[in-house]
Amino acid sequence: IWLTVTNDAGLSDTTCRSFCIAELFLRGAPNSSGEVDIADAIFTLRSLFAQGAEPGCLDAGDANDSGEIDIADAIAVLSHLFAQAGPLPAPSGDCGADPTEDALDCVAFTACAGD
Numbered sequence: 001i002w003l004t005v006t007n008d009a010g011l012s013d014t015t016c017r018s019f020c021i022a023e024l025f026l027r028g029a030p031n032s033s034g035e036v037d038i039a040d041a042i043f044t045l046r047s048l049f050a051q052g053a054e055p056g057c058l059d060a061g062d063a064n065d066s067g068e069i070d071i072a073d074a075i076a077v078l079s080h081l082f083a084q085a086g087p088l089p090a091p092s093g094d095c096g097a098d099p100t101e102d103a104l105d106c107v108a109f110t111a112c113a114g115d
Contacts, residue, residue, distance in 0.1 A: 022097035022098065022106075023057065023059075023097070023106035023107070023108070023109055023112075024091070024095040024096060024097060024109060024112040025057045025059055025060045025091065025095060025096075025097075025098070025106050025109035025112055026060060026091060026092070026093075026094070026095055026096075026109070026111065026112065027059070027060060027062070027063060027065065027088045027089055027090065027091055027092045028040055028060070028063040028073075028076065028077045028080065028088045028092065029060050029109075029111070030043050030044055030047070030055035030057070030060045030061035030063075030069075031043040031055070032055070032056060032057065032060065032108075032109050032110050032111050033111060034111030034112070035111075036077060036080065036081070036088065036092075037081065038077075038078070038081060040063075040077050041074040041075075041077040041078050041081075042074075043055070043061075044061055044063070044069065044073050044074040044077070045071070045074050047061070047069070048069070048070065048071060048074075055069075056106075056107055056108040056109065056110075057105075057106040057107065057108060057109040058104040058105055058106065059098045059102075059104050059105070059106040060106065060109055061073060061104075062102070062104055063076040063077045063080075063088055064076040064088070064089065065088075065089035065100055065102075067100075067102035067103060067104065068102075068103075068104070069104070076088060095109075095111070095112035
């Protein structure tokens with residue numbers, strides 16, 4: 001995007017800036033259902049160990065926000081659901097953008113498309 005800024009004295013500068021629009025998602029819901037449940041832990045385990053589909057939003061599959069998807073993410077979802085482990089890292093409970101930088105991407109999370 002080209003941006004031109006002019007100050008009060010009439011001096012202006014035009015520069016090229018790039019920006020990203022963050023995809024909204026729900027942490028711990030790699031199946032994109034819009035809610036975190038046992039199906040999400042199963043989805044993660046299938047993806048890792050049974051040649052199941054990869055999440056369309058890798059950030060959603062990173063339930064513990066470690067920057068990678070591994071068995072600990074399925075355990076984090078199960079602990080959240082059944083062991084009173086507390087909330088998952090943000091965005092948790094409602095759709096939101098990833099507050100942490102990592103190599104994971106979120107191409108599409110359909111359950112948050114209207115938010």
